[in-house]
Amino acid sequence: MSYLIQGETGERRLFMGNEAIARGALEAGISVAAGYPGTPSSEIIENLAKVSAERHLYVEWSVNEKVALEVAAAASLAGLRALCVMKQNGVNVASDFLLHLSGSGTRGGLVLVPCDDPGALSSVNEGESRHFARMIEIPLLEPGNFQEAKAMIPWAFELSEQLRTLVMVRSVTRLSHASGDVTLGPLPTVSRRAFFKHDGFILDPMEGAMLSGPVELKHTWQQEKVAKAVEAFESCPFNTYTGPAKPEVLIVTSSACNLYSLEAVRLLKAEARVGILKMGTTWPLPPRFMEKHLRRADTILIVEEVLPFLEESVKILSAELAPVIGIKKFFGKRDGTIPATGEMNPDRAVAGLAKALGVSYAAMPDAYAQKALAAATTGAPDRDLTFCPGCPHRASFWTIHNALQIDNRQGFVCGDIGCYSLAMRPTGYETLKTLHSMGSGTGLASGFGMLGRFGFDQPVVAVSGDSTFFHAVLPALANAAHHRADITLIILDNSGTAMTGFQPHPGLSVDAAGHAVQALDIARICEAMGAEVHVSDPFDVAQTQERLLALIGAGQGLKVLILRQACALSPQKKGRKQFQIRIDETLCRGESCGCNRLCTRVFKCPGLAWDAKQGVSRIDEVICAGCGVCASLCPAGAIVKEEAK
Amino acid sequence: METVDRSLGADPYNLIITGVGGQGNVLASRLLGNMLMARGYHVTIGETFGASQRGGSVMSHLRVSGQSDLSPQIPRGQAHLVVSLEPTEALRVLREYGNQDVYVLCNMRPIHAIGVISGEARYPEAEELKQWITDLSRQAWFVNATEVAMAMGNPIFGNILLVGALAATGVLPLDRGHFETTIRRMVPADKVAANLTAFDRGGQLVAQG
Known part of the structure; x- marks a missing residue:
């Protein structure tokens, strides 16, 4: 049994924020949960999926955030919670x-939980x-x-049902990704039957059709609901x-x-001078x-x-x-007391409070700060993110980068969202030249692919991951196919939504709760759109390069190359080496080889080291995962791979 | 629930576990957090795991206290204890959170950043690292947990060895009984014995040190 539903009412547990939210949803008696993976939100749906059988829930990883909200809304229209x-930018996707x-x-x-990522710790925006x-x-x-x-989740469900609006x-x-004390409440027994009433009077909110019109009337109703929410907020226990x-x-x-404000007051020992008004209901106040x-x-900060x-x-x-x-x-962001970008932390809060109070605060004695800075500057080389x-x-990016160099026509790659976004950095040979939202790589490519008439x-x-393909690449691909854009789409199919922890997607034969489902075939979908489709194993560097060069050099139209190889952290691969790799020191000629230290200086896999x-x-x-790719690159044959036992 | 049975010496007590993505930082922080919670303390943990598994620096901040509602990020200069799975990461943490009274427990196995692998940056010698860390702390323990873990058959036990080593330093109220109860809840039954061995071997590393 998942620990999310273990333990007695009143018991104190160490829960990650996302686990607390999931537990809150269970205590609220939800029947349906839907979402799309995205850091820092993913553990909520994951944890609910784990208990879906025991708690009689339907939980799904939807194809994207808009569909997730539609799936959840359907349950609401049928009378269920x-x-x-x-994640934050998912709300943009769902916003229409x-x-x-x-x-x-x-x-x-119906409750929508977006998890924002101030400071973009795991995002390419801080929306x-x-x-x-x-x-x-x-x-x-x-x-x-x-x-x-x-505790806020059941309260939000009550409010949603009182007002008949999304909260x-x-x-x-x-x-979401921090952990702290949570006291368990009771888990209710839910026995609501799903039924969508639609044949009552058209304007009856509980029995008529569910429409956003007549617009002015429904807009007025929504504003009346918000006014009632404000009344509830006046006595809300979270303020x-x-x-x-x-x-x-x-x-x-x-x-x-x-929490940062509490810390700032404590650090300045200003308990007698400062009060904290913590708002749980932030719109409308x-x-x-x-x-x-x-x-x-x-004075307000x-x-x-x-x-x-x-x-x-x-x-x-x-x-x-x-x-x-x-x-x-007033002190705040408008006057620069609190920084306008990036995430907050106790240090930023204490600096702001010190300014509002007119006091000074030094976090670290100068002598120590200088000594520590000097040691870290020399002793802790920067650690850029790398592919595992x-x-x-x-x-894949080794081959894509090399193929574009060999092709030598200033070709470029439009990037997309996933682990492979890292290919904008040295670990992916700085191969990506655009990076925006989910699916935008193919949409941009579709546009670039129409510019031939202007001399382009x-x-x-x-590039697109397999999960991103279903999320937002499909419409862009239809656009490129329909308009005969001259592009090559490379689908980096690693068999899961790897970036966020291996959630399933429509291309896989398993769903969020582990049930067998129909897998959609990416290659056949692309073929049905009229693309020329090839499949290659990226670990076979020579064959992949040959295929890619042929596709880039081919004539007009939409070409698709699927590079299929499971993620190194996927359950079927993690902890298992296919090959045992070793260096034959009698063959490695190091700097004198003429390869420019291809394996370490150029390929840069963290499983290699330069002695x-x-x-x-x-x-x-300890680090080598035994994929064997480096062995196929070494011109001296000094990297030896043997099937692991 | 037990009552608090040993003073932490500070409230909140601020512990940072640091390392490189993939070393098992999050598991170690959860394990320590649950062990301390079993002692009756309130525990708050802040994780930076966007870089987990991808070779970036990762940090877990643990705040141990008689009360809840602490910031999941430790303020600058306020660490009481740093547990580092990789030695250069200890320096990076001390730069932001260190002070002359901090204790450091450091695993000496280097993980080279790609700048080091490619030759753009130099990885320091072990003796240099020990000197810097010693200078920046009240007391430091250096152990070779990864090597022992490899000898046990799996380098991932390195983090459990460090938890065992930490218990042996005596700076926090951690004992084998609480480790055993907690690890039983966190790993499959057939893995418990190996984890207990790793915990014990970790303790020996400090005793020998």
Whole structure:
């Protein structure tokens, strides 16, 4: 049994924020959960999938975030409680449906959990989902600690069912991927029957058709729902004040920034001078509750991450309330007290609070800081991210890079989102020349591929992972096929959504809960679109290069090369070496070879090491995954591979 | 639940586990967190695992306290203990979180960054690393956990050896009983014995050191 559902009510557990959210959904009695993998959100659906049989849930990894929200919404329309989960930019993908769902309303409780990644620790953007709540007018909650990450979910479901609207509960990396205390609540027995009533009066929200029109009427209804949400927020248990009755500085904060603010007050020993107003309901802010607390101090510091979302709401309310609360002095992002980009941390919070209080704070004595900096600068060489040892992407990009060099027509690769995004860095020989959103590599390539009439003659290559292919490449590929764009799409098929922890996708014969399902065949889909399709094993470097050169050099139209080799961390491969690799020191000629130390200086697999003293390459047997690719590259035949026992 | 039975010497007590993606940082932090929670403490863990498995530096921040609601990130200069699975990573952590009173337990097995493999950067000598880490700490223990783990048949036991070594240093209230209860919940039954052996061998590394 998964530990998510072990333990008695009242027991205290160490839960990751995402586990707390998943547990909260179980305590809320959900029936359906859907999402698309994306750091830092993936563990929520993963954990729910593990208990789907025991808790009688339907849990799926949907093809993309928009479909995930549609799947969850269908459950709501049929009267069930449903949870939808995605990372921040997933909300952009889902936003068209989101807008119309806010118009149509919902029935069974429906909660959307986006997990934002301030500072882009595992993203290529630091986009924010909070603004969508304001833009499409749905209530927004933000947990301020681990217990709230669990407790807020049932509260959000109650609110959703009271108002018949979608509710957003937004998390961030430092809650989702951090762990802390969570006290377990009871798990309910759910026996709702799914049924979609649709034959009542057309404007009946519980029995009629579910439509976003008539638009003005439904928009008015949504605004009335939001007004009711504000009433609920006035007495919401997740809005709290801690501190003296009349502090010198009032911090207004939410989410993980609540924890940094608490730390800042502690580090400055300013408990008697500073109060913290932690908002769990951040859009819209409840005006009477805010008035009561904004009265406390003349100086307000707003601590939040990325854009000044909370700050703007507080300032609008403060302007409206000025006749009763007086004129305030504000510190926040707008005046530069809190950095405008990147994630917050205790150090940034303490710097902001020190400024608002007019005190100074030194985190580290200068002498130690200088000594440590000097040692680390010399002693800790930068550690750039690399493809894992045995990763098929290293071999794939080695070949793609070399083929474009040999072709010698300034060809380039449009990148996409996955582990293979790293190919913009040295580990992938800086092969990617564009990198945007899911599917954009193929969309851009489709556009480049139409520019021949303007003199454009560079070969255009796009790459896509197998999960990304289904998520957003399909429409771009249809576009390229239909318009006969001259491009080569390389599908890096490593048999799973490897980047985020091996979630299944429609190309695999297993679903989120481990059930057997129909696998869609990527090659046949591409063929049906009229593409010329080839399949190669990227570990066979010579054959892959030959195929790719032929495709790049071929005439017009859409060409697809599928490079198929499972991820080195996939369950079938992890911990097993296909080959035992060793260096024959009598054959390795080191710097005198003329290969420019191809294996270490150029190929750069972390399973290799350069022994400067002996002047030969070495295999790091702890790290080497035994893929054998380096053995096929060494011109001296000094890297020897033998089938592992 | 037991009550707190030994003073940590600081509240919150700030422990950083660091290493390179793929070394088992997250497992080690979970294990230590659960062992300390079994002692009655509140534990908060912050992970940086975007780089996990991809050769980047990774860090877990553990805050151990009599109360909850701590920041999952330790403030600059505030570490009490650094456990490093790789020696250059200890220096990187000390630069941000170190102070003259910090304890360091360091595994000496190097993992070369690709800049080192390609020859653009130099990896320091073991003796240099020991000197720097000693200078930047109150006390440091250096162990060769990966080599012992390899001799046991799998380098991934390195992190369990370090947990055993940490228990043997006595800087935190960790004992074999709590390790055994916790590891039984975290790994399949047939792996428990090997993990207990790794824990014990780790303790011997410090005793010998």
